[in-house]
Amino acid sequence: MSNRGNKSGGVKPRQIINNIIFLGPVIAFLILMLIYPLVYSLYMSFHKWELTQITPPSFIGLKNYINLFKDPLFWHALKIQIIFICIAIPLELIIGLLIALLFQIEFKGNNIMRTLLLLPFFILPSLSGTTWRFILHPTYGVFGAIYRFLGKEPVDWLSNGTLTFIAVIFQDVWRTWPFIFITLYAALSNFPQELKEAAAIDGASKFQIFFSITLPLLIPAITVACFLRLIDALRIFSEVYVMTEGGPGNATTFLSIFIYKNAFRFFQMGYANAAGYILTTIAMIISAIGLTRIFSREIYEY
Amino acid sequence: MKFKLVFLLISSILILSLVLAQTTPYKTTINVLVWDDAHTKAVKSLIPEFEKVTGIKVNFIALPTRSVLEKAAVGISLDRTDYDLVSIDEPFVPQFGDLLLPYPLWPKGKIFEKVDLKDIVEGAVNAAIWEGSARGLPINGNVYVYIYRKDLFEDPTNKEEFKKEYGYELNPPNTFKELLDVSKFFAKKPNMYGFGPFTIKAEGVTAEAVFIMSSFGTDILKVSGKAVKLALDKKKAIEAIKFYKELLETAPPGKLSFGHTERIQAFNMGQIAVMFQWPALIPNHEDPKQSLVAGKIGYMVPPAGPARRVAVTGCWILGIPKASKNKTAAAEYAYWWASKEAGKKLIEAGMSPVRKDLLSDPELQKTRKWYRASLEAFKYGISRPRFKDYARVSEVIQVYWTKGISGELTPEQAIDSMYNEIYKILKEEGYVQ
Numbered sequence: 001m002s003n004r005g006n007k008s009g010g011v012k013p014r015q016i017i018n019n020i021i022f023l024g025p026v027i028a029f030l031i032l033m034l035i036y037p038l039v040y041s042l043y044m045s046f047h048k049w050e051l052t053q054i055t056p057p058s059f060i061g062l063k064n065y066i067n068l069f070k071d072p073l074f075w076h077a078l079k080i081q082i083i084f085i086c087i088a089i090p091l092e093l094i095i096g097l098l099i100a101l102l103f104q105i106e107f108k109g110n111n112i113m114r115t116l117l118l119l120p121f122f123i124l125p126s127l128s129g130t131t132w133r134f135i136l137h138p139t140y141g142v143f144g145a146i147y148r149f150l151g152k153e154p155v156d157w158l159s160n161g162t163l164t165f166i167a168v169i170f171q172d173v174w175r176t177w178p179f180i181f182i183t184l185y186a187a188l189s190n191f192p193q194e195l196k197e198a199a200a201i202d203g204a205s206k207f208q209i210f211f212s213i214t215l216p217l218l219i220p221a222i223t224v225a226c227f228l229r230l231i232d233a234l235r236i237f238s239e240v241y242v243m244t245e246g247g248p249g250n251a252t253t254f255l256s257i258f259i260y261k262n263a264f265r266f267f268q269m270g271y272a273n274a275a276g277y278i279l280t281t282i283a284m285i286i287s288a289i290g291l292t293r294i295f296s297r298e299i300y301e302y
Numbered sequence: 303m304k305f306k307l308v309f310l311l312i313s314s315i316l317i318l319s320l321v322l323a324q325t326t327p328y329k330t331t332i333n334v335l336v337w338d339d340a341h342t343k344a345v346k347s348l349i350p351e352f353e354k355v356t357g358i359k360v361n362f363i364a365l366p367t368r369s370v371l372e373k374a375a376v377g378i379s380l381d382r383t384d385y386d387l388v389s390i391d392e393p394f395v396p397q398f399g400d401l402l403l404p405y406p407l408w409p410k411g412k413i414f415e416k417v418d419l420k421d422i423v424e425g426a427v428n429a430a431i432w433e434g435s436a437r438g439l440p441i442n443g444n445v446y447v448y449i450y451r452k453d454l455f456e457d458p459t460n461k462e463e464f465k466k467e468y469g470y471e472l473n474p475p476n477t478f479k480e481l482l483d484v485s486k487f488f489a490k491k492p493n494m495y496g497f498g499p500f501t502i503k504a505e506g507v508t509a510e511a512v513f514i515m516s517s518f519g520t521d522i523l524k525v526s527g528k529a530v531k532l533a534l535d536k537k538k539a540i541e542a543i544k545f546y547k548e549l550l551e552t553a554p555p556g557k558l559s560f561g562h563t564e565r566i567q568a569f570n571m572g573q574i575a576v577m578f579q580w581p582a583l584i585p586n587h588e589d590p591k592q593s594l595v596a597g598k599i600g601y602m603v604p605p606a607g608p609a610r611r612v613a614v615t616g617c618w619i620l621g622i623p624k625a626s627k628n629k630t631a632a633a634e635y636a637y638w639w640a641s642k643e644a645g646k647k648l649i650e651a652g653m654s655p656v657r658k659d660l661l662s663d664p665e666l667q668k669t670r671k672w673y674r675a676s677l678e679a680f681k682y683g684i685s686r687p688r689f690k691d692y693a694r695v696s697e698v699i700q701v702y703w704t705k706g707i708s709g710e711l712t713p714e715q716a717i718d719s720m721y722n723e724i725y726k727i728l729k730e731e732g733y734v735q
Contacts, residue, residue: 051375054400138555140567159558159708247503248558249701249710264372266693267397
């Protein structure tokens, strides 16, 4: 029986007051910092609101959403966002997993190497974008120098849509694979070794042990890591902004850059809010699915 | 004795306060939002001097160009403002015009005289005008000036080789044909390239596209009052893209991702023979600490295209938001900044002037040789399209111009798409029925 209520099933007034005292500030903070902006931006997404104009916002119903669904650039932004997620996260997962497995082997300097490998993850996204912009520069960048050393004409990575998109993925993988690595490394380090030892005694090969024991045990950690990366990848902005500004053309205009441009370049806040709401909805759906999966008993019980 | 001392002390403080109160008529703080470059760095360095004379404390907020517009958009409305004085880039004046106090209504200064717009170069004054009145004080005399490697153009061997190959004298290019010839000529030299383009997706691309297309005889839009008409002549625009593609062949590696940083760097390293430059950025090239070609640079008006000679303007204005509660102090600061006396000191610190008397000052022209070219270039000044939805049109120009010059689209496809997209914007915003 729950000890939260009294014997008659009701709640004591004092408990209610205590609850309000303890939860009130948090609820107030949530309302002010999360619920209110969400509700307000939803409300404004039904308005034509030009930031620098003296005319007040005017209600236009669903027109912003209808225009958005008719806007080829919006669909382009959504498409490349999905492609980006589908390529970058699996790459980060593969690299992170392989390196985490490698670090299960004890060797001299293991700790230092592990710390050094984490460094890219601590670099600010905008700094990472700027750095990569110069690394890839055919005249001043390292890549250009390598090409010249090999006697070849340097490739201008950021001048071609496809190459730029690849470069953005490359930059993202470089910066964020350590996150997956450290998550999986921590999970691997906590595995019960008896299972592997028993399997080895029974004659299982290393591949069999990996695919039948290690990988299934890693699924919860992989799910958490991928879920967090997915949410992060949906919000990718500053590194791309400083690296390409969404160009060349619109080759790297992800949803966040599309929203930013509409809000702060074209000053169309209503339209930008509508696009922002769609991105928020996508993130919320993914979060709901991800959280359900992560907290399900099925995953946590080996 | 003690009483006398106290009396003397109090009297002295009172007299001193009175004197100070008379010399500094303001006791206020103003928030000033500006772009960040050599020009504003110079102005910032002399703020203590202004504060000492006026008693106005200046919160000088210098941000990268794009961030200035964002901050201004968020920080200014009709009934409230975070800033008392804001800088607005020329093509965005229509966007912010309604929020700014028209210049004729600016209060007179108590210390510095109100600047007469007749003292400012005409092209820059035009940059401030929206719906018949100046919405602020033009403060930055930016106009396309062509810069070239004077030492290379005067080199006898180069002259001889050029004449042999092209059949005429090697001189700073006066026409687009000559520009292409000299660019091709220098691109053949070892470790040397011809032309320094602007290709990174930014306002610079719009300026470059407008410049080349206009030189070929076509405007993109015709704006008359509130009427906006799509005026892009596709045939001429295609010719313009084809010409720029040829010029690009002579540019250094990375030519399709060239912004201000890359252009300044390449020119300063002595890799580029000729390119356009904004006067505000020229001090970077003439600083021996930063540039290997300082003192070896020549300046001229942009070469004439097949149809006409034009020079794109890129001036900034200082505007006082209508909601500002410190209009007089803000105006005082703007008058100081734009005054001839302060101007002379600011120039020494790196500012690019907009006043006729400073630009034409023979003493200043001796050490700043681009002033003469700037003054001349303003005579051919053209603006980027000036209307409230400029930003969307500029984005379209940037996207399709770069696609056209990079070969991602054919020039015909690029111009068709540019035309259709701009038409769509005009239709959405009600300019086209």
